[in-house]
Amino acid sequence: MMPFSLPFLGLFLSLVFLVFHYTRQYLRLSHIPGPFFARFSNLPRLYWVYHRNAHSIHISQHRQNWRNRTGNDTSPNWAPLVRYGPNAVSVGSAAAIDTIYRMRGDPLKKSDFYSVIPPMRKGVVLPSIFSTQNENLHRMLKRPIAAVYSMSNLVSFEPLVDRTIEVFRQELDRRFVHSGEDCDFGAWLQYFAFDVIGEITFSKRLGFLEEGHDVEGIIESIWYWFEYVAVIGQIPWLDSLWVKNTVVSRLQPAKWSPMVLFANKREEERRALSADTSEKKDSQVNDRDFLSRFQAALDKDPSIPQWHVTLFPYFPISLFPHFLILCHTYRLQFTNSRAMSRALPAWTSSNIIAGSDTTAIFLRTMFHQLLTHPSSLTKLRAELDEAFVKGNLSETATWKESIALPYLNACFKEAGRIHPPFGLHLERVVPQGGMDVCGKSLPAGTIVGMNAWVIHRDPEVFGPDADAWRPERWLEGDETYIKKMDASLLTFGAGHRICLGKHISYLEILKLVPTLLQAYDIELVDEAKSLTVQNRWFVPQFGFHVRLRRREPRGASL
Numbered sequence: 394m395m396p397f398s399l400p401f402l403g404l405f406l407s408l409v410f411l412v413f414h415y416t417r418q419y420l421r422l423s424h425i426p427g428p429f430f431a432r433f434s435n436l437p438r439l440y441w442v443y444h445r446n447a448h449s450i451h452i453s454q455h456r457q458n459w460r461n462r463t464g465n466d467t468s469p470n471w472a473p474l475v476r477y478g479p480n481a482v483s484v485g486s487a488a489a490i491d492t493i494y495r496m497r498g499d500p501l502k503k504s505d506f507y508s509v510i511p512p513m514r515k516g517v518v519l520p521s522i523f524s525t526q527n528e529n530l531h532r533m534l535k536r537p538i539a540a541v542y543s544m545s546n547l548v549s550f551e552p553l554v555d556r557t558i559e560v561f562r563q564e565l566d567r568r569f570v571h572s573g574e575d576c577d578f579g580a581w582l583q584y585f586a587f588d589v590i591g592e593i594t595f596s597k598r599l600g601f602l603e604e605g606h607d608v609e610g611i612i613e614s615i616w617y618w619f620e621y622v623a624v625i626g627q628i629p630w631l632d633s634l635w636v637k638n639t640v641v642s643r644l645q646p647a648k649w650s651p652m653v654l655f656a657n658k659r660e661e662e663r664r665a666l667s668a669d670t671s672e673k674k675d676s677q678v679n680d681r682d683f684l685s686r687f688q689a690a691l692d693k694d695p696s697i698p699q700w701h702v703t704l705f706p707y708f709p710i711s712l713f714p715h716f717l718i719l720c721h722t723y724r725l726q727f728t729n730s731r732a733m734s735r736a737l738p739a740w741t742s743s744n745i746i747a748g749s750d751t752t753a754i755f756l757r758t759m760f761h762q763l764l765t766h767p768s769s770l771t772k773l774r775a776e777l778d779e780a781f782v783k784g785n786l787s788e789t790a791t792w793k794e795s796i797a798l799p800y801l802n803a804c805f806k807e808a809g810r811i812h813p814p815f816g817l818h819l820e821r822v823v824p825q826g827g828m829d830v831c832g833k834s835l836p837a838g839t840i841v842g843m844n845a846w847v848i849h850r851d852p853e854v855f856g857p858d859a860d861a862w863r864p865e866r867w868l869e870g871d872e873t874y875i876k877k878m879d880a881s882l883l884t885f886g887a888g889h890r891i892c893l894g895k896h897i898s899y900l901e902i903l904k905l906v907p908t909l910l911q912a913y914d915i916e917l918v919d920e921a922k923s924l925t926v927q928n929r930w931f932v933p934q935f936g937f938h939v940r941l942r943r944r945e946p947r948g949a950s951l
């Protein structure tokens with residue numbers, strides 16, 4: 394034997410293995426069209442997300458005329474399925490929403506993308522309703538508190554939202570109306586959304602509006618966290634190498650995610666207040682806020698377990714990066730400890746992480762679309778003024794008044810359609826036995842997902858003008874068609890993992906938009922400069938500057 398034959402044999406076997414692996418991977422979903430390199434590697438999808446415009450790329454992929462292996466055109470106008478990774482299929486047909494996010498039977502599990510999301514608390518991964526892939530844990534986390542988020546509970550939060558709206562208006566008057574200075578409206582809408590969450594969760598505004606900046610750097614922290622999640626989530630096992638590697642984490646000081654630290658501080662403040670017997674306590678704590686209700690849920694049901702999740706990554710079993718098989722197993726450990734339950738931070742931090750940026754993006758879309766479409770703004774102002782003159786609209790719009798305004802509600806739906814705050818696929822895993830989606834069979838273990846940006850442009854449902862802002866689409870046509878469009882909206886997700894806080898967002902948005910439009914004339918500064926948008930799973934806008942003037946007299950558009 395030649396001396397180099399052993400390494401040569403190793404190299405040869407590795408090559409054979411590579412060819413075998415990639416061919417097998419390719420053939421598994423070879424009946425689904427998609428970009429060439431995405432059929433072999435997840436690196437393209439990571440690259441698209443890294444460049445922060447994945448939503449546009451996903452839309453253009455569904456608009457492409459893919460040819461199948463026989464050279465036939467598979468998608469003259471709109472591809473219902475596109476392969477965006479070796480094992481990942483993007484579904485672009487709204488008709489398949491029920492198949493993928495179904496309520497009936499066993500729901501499809503969330504993919505490993507979600508394993509990257511959970512924040513850490515004292516070096517331990519903190520489970521959350523939003524991210525857990527474990528359906529039993531999801532039930533355990535959701536059951537005790539689902540009612541708190543229900544529509545019927547909504548009105549009890551209204552006074553808390555009103556308090557923040559009042560402060561918002563005072564700050565806008567003081568800082569921008571009186572001084573005539575330009576306002577970074579996009580940033581201020583975000584301060585508003587954060588302070589509402591503070592108010593309804595902890596009976597305490599987080600101070601964004603009063604201070605006029607990012608308190609404790611929390612907005613920035615969430616931003617960087619989601620940038621990490623969006624990119625690493627495309628190849629989730631990378632997360633086990635560092636951030637969630639127990640070995641690495643044990644060698645480092647106990648880690649706290651800033652969002653969890655933030656929520657924890659507020660809980661500690663509340664515990665201190667609860668111990669306080671003076672009258673001050675009663676004036677600062679509202680027993681209708683989320684924290685009080687979460688605590689009541691825990692007190693009512695002592696069987697709610699206290700848990701933590703540990704992660705056991707095994708070391709790489711191959712040296713080739715593409716063959717690193719990192720098995721990790723979540724193990725729940727239940728304890729009877731009397732220490733503060735971990736359910737509480739899991740619930741409160743969910744509110745902060747899931748409920749602030751999303752609402753801020755939505756609000757920016759509403760205002761920006763109205764300001765750049767004067768005919769819509771005129772129609773909406775006319776509707777508001779008419780309601781005001783008839784005595785059906787207060788200075789601070791109430792929930793009951795707002796939901797009775799058809800054009801306002803049409804603008805709300807259109808904003809969620811044209812710019813959904815989440816801009817990546819909501820991924821699920823095809824269960825044992827495989828399943829048919831859009832007439833193609835997908836083997837078990839395939840990742841299937843819908844990106845709301847894609848679904849909301851499905852020409853089958855939204856027609857050829859799907860790219861255009863046109864709130865009127867929600868008011869014309871027969872009821873069946875409007876119902877079909879409604880059922881095709883993925884703004885808040887779908888099925889049993891649909892957004893728990895969507896009613897809170899409805900409340901905030903449908904109250905704030907008419908209130909500010911009644912109070913101010915809002916003018917875009919430097920209209921020529923267009924808004925920039927970046928996709929880090931959340932798809933926020935930047936550069937939304939306005940000039941504000943008090944609007945007198947009210948009812949002026951009539």
Ligand code: HEM
Nearest residue numbers: 522523747748751752755814819885886890892893894898
């Ligand atoms: C405009 C605002 C919002 C949008 C667009 C939005 C969107 C979404 C979406 C798309 C999902 C489903 C994610 C998936 O399937 O993977 C979701 C889930 C969730 N959202 Fe929201 N959300 C908003 C506001 C809120 C607010 C205000 C809260 C809390 C106060 C909240 C709490 C949650 C929670 C807890 C879940 C997980 C539900 C579950 O898995 O059972 N969201 N949201």
